[in-house]
Amino acid sequence: MSFVNYNKKEINCKIVYYGPGLGGKTTNIQYIFQKTAGDRRGKIVSLDSDNERTLFFDFLPLDLGEIRGFKTRFHLYTVPGQVFYEASRKLILRGVDGIIFVADSQMEKMESNIESFEGMLSNLKEQGYDPSTVPLIMQWNKRDLPNAVSIEELNQKLNRFSSPTQEAVAVRGDGVFESLKSLSKIVLMNLRTNLSSN
Amino acid sequence: MENMLKNYIVQIGADKAQVVLCKRDGSILFDSHYGKRDHFLEVMALIIGSVSATEQIAKTMSVEKDSDFMMSFANSSHGIFAMPTASSDNIELYVILMFENELNPAQFKIKIRKICQYLLENIKLKENKKNLLFENITDDEIERMFEGCKV
Numbered sequence: 519m520s521f522v523n524y525n526k527k528e529i530n531c532k533i534v535y536y537g538p539g540l541g542g543k544t545t546n547i548q549y550i551f552q553k554t555a556g557d558r559r560g561k562i563v564s565l566d567s568d569n570e571r572t573l574f575f576d577f578l579p580l581d582l583g584e585i586r587g588f589k590t591r592f593h594l595y596t597v598p599g600q601v602f603y604e605a606s607r608k609l610i611l612r613g614v615d616g617i618i619f620v621a622d623s624q625m626e627k628m629e630s631n632i633e634s635f636e637g638m639l640s641n642l643k644e645q646g647y648d649p650s651t652v653p654l655i656m657q658w659n660k661r662d663l664p665n666a667v668s669i670e671e672l673n674q675k676l677n678r679f680s681s682p683t684q685e686a687v688a689v690r691g692d693g694v695f696e697s698l699k700s701l702s703k704i705v706l707m708n709l710r711t712n713l714s715s716n
Numbered sequence: 717m718e719n720m721l722k723n724y725i726v727q728i729g730a731d732k733a734q735v736v737l738c739k740r741d742g743s744i745l746f747d748s749h750y751g752k753r754d755h756f757l758e759v760m761a762l763i764i765g766s767v768s769a770t771e772q773i774a775k776t777m778s779v780e781k782d783s784d785f786m787m788s789f790a791n792s793s794h795g796i797f798a799m800p801t802a803s804s805d806n807i808e809l810y811v812i813l814m815f816e817n818e819l820n821p822a823q824f825k826i827k828i829r830k831i832c833q834y835l836l837e838n839i840k841l842k843e844n845k846k847n848l849l850f851e852n853i854t855d856d857e858i859e860r861m862f863e864g865c866k867v
C-alpha cells in the first residue's frame with residue numbers, strides 16, 4: 519500500500535507475516551501488541567477458529583515514531599497457514615510493502631516451509647510483483663526446540679534471495695522486534711514517491 | 717481529489733453517512749470523518765477483507781463481467797454497503813458507506829453507485845513514483861522510530 523501523505527506528513531505501510539501454519543506468525547504480532555504502548559497500537563483483529571487457528575487474517579495497526587519528520591504507521595497482517603486457504607493469502611498480499619517469512623525450524627516442518635515459500639512466490643507473481651525485489655526478512659523461528667535444524671540448512675533450503683535473516687523464539691519475544699526493525703529499514707528505503715506532486 | 721469528492725458527497729446528500737474510499741490493498745485514500753470513529757482502522761481492515769473475499773467469490777461464480785456488484789450488510793436502519801469501482805485512470809478501488817439510524821437505507825444504495833460513477837468519470841489517481849523518499853536510513857533512526865512505542 520505504501521501510502522505517503524505529504525500534507526499530513528504520514529507514511530502507511532503494509533507488512534505481512536507469511537509462513538506455514540503454526541510457525542509462529544500470530545505469536546509475533548501478539549508479542550508486538552503486548553510490548554507496545556496502548557496509544558501507539560490498535561486492537562488485534564483476529565479472524566480465527568475455536569482452536570485459535572487463523573482463518574482469514576490477523577491485523578494490528580501500529581503507530582511508530584517519526585522518521586525524518588514523517589509519522590509512520592505500519593499495518594501488520596498475518597496470513598492463515600493451512601494449505602487450503604490459498605485464496606485468502608492471495609488477497610492479503612495485495613499491496614504488500616514487506617514480508618517477514620516466519621519459518622518453523624523443526625526438522626519435520628521443512629517440507630511445509632518450502633511449500634509455503636513457493637506458494638508465496640507464485641502468489642506475489644500473480645499480484646504483479648517480482649518476488650526477488652520485495653523487501654523480505656527470513657525469520658528462523660522456534661530456535662528453542664531440540665529438533666530445530668541448523669541455520670545452514672534453513673538458509674540453503676529456504677533463503678532463495680539471500681535475504682537478511684533473524685533467529686527467533688517468538689513465544690519468548692526473542693527476535694520479534696529485531697525482525698520488524700530490519701524489515702522496516704528496507705521497506706522505508708524502498709518507498710517511492712513523486713516529490714514534485716505536492 | 718479530496719475536496720472534489722467531499723463536495724460531490726455533499727451535493728448528492730451522502731454526507732449523513734461515513735464514506736471511505738480505499739485501494740484494493742487496503743490503503744485508505746479518503747475518509748469523510750463522519751460518525752463513530754472507534755477502531756476505525758480495525759473496522760476498515762475487516763470490511764476491506766470482507767469485500768475482497770466477497771468479490772473473489774463472485775469471480776469464482778464467473779459473474780465478474782457484471783460490474784454492478786455491491787456488498788451489503790444492513791438492516792432497516794443500520795448498515796454497510798461496499799462496492800468495487802475504479803478511478804478514471806483505472807486504479808481499482810472500493811467505496812465503503814456506513815450509516816446508522818437511517819429511515820431510508822435504500823437511498824444509500826443509489827448514492828454509493830453515484831459515487832462509484834463519479835470516481836470512474838472524474839478522479840485520476842495515478843502517480844508517477846520515481847523518487848526514493850529516503851536514502852541511507854541508519855539503524856539509529858530505526859531504533860528511535862521504535863523507541864517511542866515501547867511500554
Ligand SMILES: Nc1nc2c(ncn2[C@@H]2O[C@H](COP(=O)(O)OP(=O)(O)O)[C@@H](O)[C@H]2O)c(=O)[nH]1
Pocket residue numbers: 537538539540541542543544545546570572596599620659660661662663686687688689690
Ligand atoms: N517452542 C516454541 N513454540 C512457539 C514459538 N513460536 C510460536 N510457538 C507456538 O507455536 C504455536 C503456533 O503459533 P502461531 O503463532 O499460532 O502460529 P501461526 O499459525 O503461524 O500463526 C503456538 O502454540 C505458539 O505458542 C517458538 O519460538 N518456540
Ligand SMILES: [Mg+2]
Pocket residue numbers: 543544545571572596597598599
Ligand atoms: Mg495464525
